[in-house]
Amino acid sequence: MFVCGRCGAELTVAVERVALPVHAHQRYGCDLMPVLMESGTYAVDPEPSGWPWRPWAEVTADEAAARGLFAPVPVLSFGPAGAVVVAPSDTRGTVVIPERRGGFCCGLDGRDGPNLACEGCGQAVATLLDDHARWRAVWLDPEAVSRIPDVAPSRPPDTWDTLLRDRPGTPPRDGLGWWEPEWYAAVGFALAHLLAMSGGVPVGVPDGLVAQTFRRALRVLLPAGPPRLTLALAGPGLPEEPGAGLLLVPQHPQTAGTWRPEAPPKAPEPDVVPIPFDVWRHMAFPAGKAPMPVSGRLPDGVLRDDYPSLPPPTQFRPDERLFFATLARLPEVRTPWLRAFYDRHHERPYAVGF
Numbered sequence: 001m002f003v004c005g006r007c008g009a010e011l012t013v014a015v016e017r018v019a020l021p022v023h024a025h026q027r028y029g030c031d032l033m034p035v036l037m038e039s040g041t042y043a044v045d046p047e048p049s050g051w052p053w054r055p056w057a058e059v060t061a062d063e064a065a066a067r068g069l070f071a072p073v074p075v076l077s078f079g080p081a082g083a084v085v086v087a088p089s090d091t092r093g094t095v096v097i098p099e100r101r102g103g104f105c106c107g108l109d110g111r112d113g114p115n116l117a118c119e120g121c122g123q124a125v126a127t128l129l130d131d132h133a134r135w136r137a138v139w140l141d142p143e144a145v146s147r148i149p150d151v152a153p154s155r156p157p158d159t160w161d162t163l164l165r166d167r168p169g170t171p172p173r174d175g176l177g178w179w180e181p182e183w184y185a186a187v188g189f190a191l192a193h194l195l196a197m198s199g200g201v202p203v204g205v206p207d208g209l210v211a212q213t214f215r216r217a218l219r220v221l222l223p224a225g226p227p228r229l230t231l232a233l234a235g236p237g238l239p240e241e242p243g244a245g246l247l248l249v250p251q252h253p254q255t256a257g258t259w260r261p262e263a264p265p266k267a268p269e270p271d272v273v274p275i276p277f278d279v280w281r282h283m284a285f286p287a288g289k290a291p292m293p294v295s296g297r298l299p300d301g302v303l304r305d306d307y308p309s310l311p312p313p314t315q316f317r318p319d320e321r322l323f324f325a326t327l328a329r330l331p332e333v334r335t336p337w338l339r340a341f342y343d344r345h346h347e348r349p350y351a352v353g354f
Contacts, residue, residue: 001148002042002084002140004093009120011145013090015042016155019256022276023185024085026322027133032106033181036135037087049139050079050113071328071342082142091138093119094126107131114141157254160236167253169281172209179316183279187213188319189326190248190275194231195221196332197246197271201228209283210248213316217354221341231273233284235259247272250280320349 002012020043024036037043047067056072067076100112107130108115114124116138125144130136158166174180191214194203204227205214214231232244236259241247249259251274258274275283324346327333333342345352 001150002086002145003148004118004121004123004125005144005146006123007118007121008146009093009118011091011093011118011125011140012042012086013040013092014150015040015086015090017041018043018254019252020045020085021253022189022251022322023135023182023319024137026135026181026185026319028181028184028319030132031181032130032132033135035087035089036137037085037090039087039089042084042086042090045083045085045139046081048077048079048081049083050077052078054078068329070331071333071339071346073325073328074347080141080143084140084142084145084147085137086140088128088130088136088138091116091126094138095119096128097124100124105132109134110139114144157252160250160252160259163250163253163277164236164281167277167281170278171282178314182276183213184317184319185322186276186279187217187316188321188323190214190273191217191221191318192323192326192330194218194246194248194273196327196330196338197273198222198229200337203227203229203231203246205231206233209286213283213318216316217318220352220354233280234261234272235280235284238284245271248275248280248283249273250277250284251275253277317354320352320354324349 001010001014003010018038018041021036024043024045053075055075059076064070064076069076094116096108097115097117100115101108102110102112102115108128109131110127110129114127116126116128117123118125123144125141127139127141128137129139170180170182172180172183194214200222202222202225203218205211205218210231210233229245230243231246231248232241234241234244234247235250240261247261247270249272251258253276258272260272261270263269324342327338327342328346333339
């Protein structure tokens with residue numbers, strides 16, 4: 001539970017820590033976005049956020065390396081680290097600060113700084129984001145709140161088999177039939193890792209949702225020609241793919257750990273490309289879904305077979321901003337060919353053309 005650092009008033013319900021979603025800072029189109037965090041959970045952003053900001057030209061190489069940055073970014077925050085994000089419905093005892101209600105058009109976007117105050121003492125404690133193009137969330141100011149740890153023993157994270165059984169994941173299509181924004185972010189994140197591991201050679205990908213989301217971007221990013229590396233889906237519940245040079249594997253939603261196959265003793269570990277579990281699940285196990293609501297429900301273990309799992313009608317385009325933000329934090333970006341690509345395009349990500 002999080003409380004006001006000044007008066008101790010409760011600001012949230014009891015929440016359990018999970019990994020920070022890959023799409024936490026994604027901006028998407030002009031739509032009103034869903035809630036970022038599942039109710040009853042919170043995540044911590046290890047990166048500094050907010051003022052003061054410094055342009056890249058004023059940041060030394062040692063400062064950048066200490067922040068895990070290996071390529072230039074436009075500006076870098078030197079504000080407090082450790083902002084805590086929760087679902088808006090999990091907050092308690094806060095009120096909107098009237099003079100900080102700045103937003104673009106449909107809600108609050110935090111442009112005026114923390115816009116929620118403790119109802120008890122009036123201290124600014126959090127920022128509510130609910131404007132269009134932003135995932136709806138409340139970000140608690142790490143310098144204004146305190147955490148009260150639970151006295152009960154912490155619950156161990158779910159096993160991969162448990163996640164596979166109980167967590168349905170995020171299907172590729174939203175309620176209107178278009179690509180889910182979370183998929184753009186997840187593939188942009190994974191694509192950066194894949195490009196860094198490719199060594200600049202053509203990579204083949206399997207048919208299905210992996211091909212629909214990765215193949216076009218790889219054709220733009222890598223040289224033409226027969227594939228010299230192969231990407232294969234791997235993870236819990238999937239058979240082994242012998243001969244695959246790269247494995248697309250799930251990232252744990254609670255710990256951010258990456259699934260790895262059991263390698264024989266003394267055998268080199270395969271190169272794995274992480275992608276958030278909720279997207280991986282539907283890539284690995286696509287399921288049919290009726291396009292219109294129906295009454296009743298099917299028995300457990302029975303799947304519909306009268307509607308194919310069709311991709312959305314629009315061409316998929318990974319999130320370019322998240323792609324370059326991820327690439328800047330991978331040590332491989334320092335290799336000459338990849339750094340040259342980064343320097344040509346990172347200031348105008350939409351011009352890449354994938």
